[in-house]
Amino acid sequence: MPDHHPNDYLRATSQHQLSVTLFGPLRLAQDLNRRTERVIKANTGDREYFTDITLRESRPNEGLVVDYFVSAKSPALAHRVGIVYLTQLCDLLSVVTECPVKFFTKDEDAREERTRNHRQPMQSRRTLTSEEWSWVTGSLVALRRDHPRFLAAASWFRKGLIGGDCLDCFCCFFRVIDRIASSYADKSNWGKKMAGY
Numbered sequence: 001m002p003d004h005h006p007n008d009y010l011r012a013t014s015q016h017q018l019s020v021t022l023f024g025p026l027r028l029a030q031d032l033n034r035r036t037e038r039v040i041k042a043n044t045g046d047r048e049y050f051t052d053i054t055l056r057e058s059r060p061n062e063g064l065v066v067d068y069f070v071s072a073k074s075p076a077l078a079h080r081v082g083i084v085y086l087t088q089l090c091d092l093l094s095v096v097t098e099c100p101v102k103f104f105t106k107d108e109d110a111r112e113e114r115t116r117n118h119r120q121p122m123q124s125r126r127t128l129t130s131e132e133w134s135w136v137t138g139s140l141v142a143l144r145r146d147h148p149r150f151l152a153a154a155s156w157f158r159k160g161l162i163g164g165d166c167l168d169c170f171c172c173f174f175r176v177i178d179r180i181a182s183s184y185a186d187k188s189n190w191g192k193k194m195a196g197y
Contacts (some may be wrong), residue, residue: 022066027128
C-alpha cells in the first residue's frame with residue numbers, strides 16, 4: 001500500500017476564483033462594501049479549506065457581487081462546489097434579512113434579471129449589516145455540521161420567498177415549520193397535553 005503524504009491532496013488542487021451576482025432587495029452597509037472576509041468553505045475530516053470572500057455592490061439595480069475562491073482539482077469541480085456553497089449562503093442571507101435572494105448559474109439568465117431590475121427598480125431595499133454578513137459567513141460550516149435540518153429549513157424558506165405561485169409558497173413555508181418544529185421544539189410535554197383531550 002503506497003504512502004500518501006498529507007500534502008498530496010493540496011498539491012493536486014488549485015485555487016479557482018469565482019464570481020457571481022446575487023439579486024434581491026438588498027444594499028450593503030457602508031462598512032461592508034468591498035470588505036473581504038476569511039471564512040471556512042468546507043470541513044472534511046481533519047481538513048479545513050478556506051476561501052476569501054468579498055461582497056460588493058454592483059451598479060445600481062444590478063445586484064450584489066460575490067467574489068470567492070474554491071480549492072478544487074478542476075474548474076468544473078470548483079464550479080459545482082461553488083454552487084452548493086452559494087446556495088447555502090443565499091439561504092442564510094434570506095433567513096437573516098427576510099428578503100428573497102437568488103443567483104443564476106447561466107450568464108444569460110443573470111443578464112435577463114439585470115434587465116428586469118432596470119425596468120422595474122426596487123424602491124425599498126433592506127440594508128445588510130456587517131454583523132449579519134459576518135454571522136452568515138462564519139456560521140455556515142457549523143450549521144452544516146451540527147444543524148443540517150436548520151439549513152434545510154432555510155432552503156425551503158428562501159424557496160418560499162422567491163416562489164411565484166401562492167400554493168407552492170405555502171407548501172415551502174409549511175416545510176420550514178415542520179423541519180424547525182421536529183428538530184428544535186420542546187416535545188417533553190406533548191404526550192401529556194394530548195392525553196388530556
